[in-house]
Amino acid sequence: MKATHKIVAGVTLLAAVYAGSAWYLGKKAEAEIYSQVEQLNAAVATHLAVNLEESQAKLRVVSYDRHWFSAKINYELVVQDAEHKHQILFQDHLRHGPLPLTALGHGHWRPMLAYSELTLLPTDTLQMWFEAAQNQAPLVAKTVIGLDGATQSQLDFAALDYSDAAGNKFTATAAQAQIQYQFQKEQLQVQADLPSLSWLEGEDKTQIQLLGTMLESNLSGFSSAQQASARIQSTQLRMDWGQSTHVVVDNLKMISDYALHNELLDSAVQYDLGQIYIDDHDLGQVVLAVDVKRLDYQVLNALSQHPDLEQMDEEAIRPYAQKLLAHRPEVNLNQLTLSNPAGTSELVLRMHLAPTALDEDVSSGIDLAHYVESLQMQLQTSRSMIQGYFAEESILSSLADMLLARFAEQLQEVGLIEYDGDALRFALQFDAQSNQLLLNQKPITAEELAYLIIAMQMGGLF
DSSP states (O other): OOHHHHHHHHHHHHHHHHHHHHHHHHHHHHHHHHHHHHHHHHHHHHHHHHTTOOOEEEEEEEEEEEOSSEEEEEEEEEEEOSSOEEEEEEEEEEEESSSOHHHHHTTOOSOOSEEEEEEEEOOTTTHHHHHHTTTSOSEEEEEEEOTTSOEEEEEEEOOEEEEOTTSOEEEEOOEEEEEEEETTTTEEEEEEEEEEEEEEETTTTEEEEEEEEEEEEEEEOSSTTOEEEEEEEEEEEEEEETTTEEEEEEEEEEEEEEEEETTEEEEEEEEEEEEEEETTEEEEEEEEEEEEEEEEHHHHHHHHTOTTGGGOOHHHHHHHHHHHHTTOOEEEEEEEEEEETTEEEEEEEEEEEOTTTTSOOOSSSOOGGGTEEEEEEEEEEEHHHHHHTTTTOHHHHHHHHHHHHHHHHHHHHTTSSEEOSSEEEEEEEEETTTTEEEETTEEOOHHHHHHHHHHHHHTTOO
16 A cells, blocks of 8 residues: 555544544533533522522523534523523534644644633623623623533633713623533633723712722532632722712722531621722721521521512511521621721620520510520720721811710720720620629629619610
8 A cells, every 4th residue: 555545544534533522522521511501590499589589590401403514502591580581692612622723723732521612692681791892792601611520711802882871871891700610510700800900970970980890709519518708808898979079999909708508508798898988088987797596598498489478577587586596696797997097996795595585585684595505796996996987077086086085984884994094994704504794794683784774875875
């Protein structure tokens, strides 16, 4: 056999092998896509329930037209709540592996199951989005589907510029996001970069701008052991009300996470407003961190979606609340910090609720253990910190300081706080196991504390 014949035979054999591989991987890709759609729907349903969302979202494959080396797929995403139903359509051009030419052209040289190029299609729901993108595709997603089903997606969002007859205007610069999805490990990771968003209200000239926003989100365990975390941070939020008031918040952060253990939910969220200015007046920083533990999210979700929730009275809500209390939930304000150049104030409140909290208390006195298994409250502030908020208004600063000093002295006199002339401190602790209640580190009975509060109310302090 001549050398040329051998080369032709070899090329023909390789082409046949590749064609067979493409056909096989195309069938495998189809099965993988249907499985991933089903898994994502289950994960989204759980996620929406945990977040007490009334809406529902479901993705489905409308059509799957598979050829030898490629496939055309149409998807439909339906988002529905009690009042509205939104339809979002996608079209996907899928190239079968192992080495699709389109993927090679984008620098992906590893063997893969398939390479996807997905675009949005115009619908009534998205009409405004397409108009804002100057009738271009507002979103294009390119995805590598690995041989093990793991996917890596690059999402490109078009720049937006939308305005209406009322003078309202929305603009956004082009943005990008990356998504990594591991089907077998039940893990989803999202990262997004949104350089600039701006909204102008035409009637009163109110403008809101959000600059330098980064988003990171992780979701794992798409069943009863689901866990999620999210982090959003922006370099600046600016709000302008015409020419009158200007609010600027620098270095915003929001961190949230939750872990689901069967029907019980542990969840935490923290907000950090790095620096706040109102008309160039420095108002300092704010940090808020809260969490809940052992919360029966299914009970809470059932209550939140009850059709007659707004008309339900205390007796109707009681069975739901008792089911929530059965798991001894914790509600914690771990940090509320206000700080400015003159000082810092902080509040901490932690409560471990008792399952009997809603039952009738038949004790002769006040039985705190009937309501909480533990309680901790700490408050600290200072006169100088309060004065700092009025640094540029001497009269207001003096008035606020005078009122605070008088109030603090009266509270100190009855023993409710500790006061050294500047700092005010309040601490309350209770432990049901030892049945000990402490006010500013000193033992006190629940009755004595109640009488103290009533006396102050009658004296006009509260």
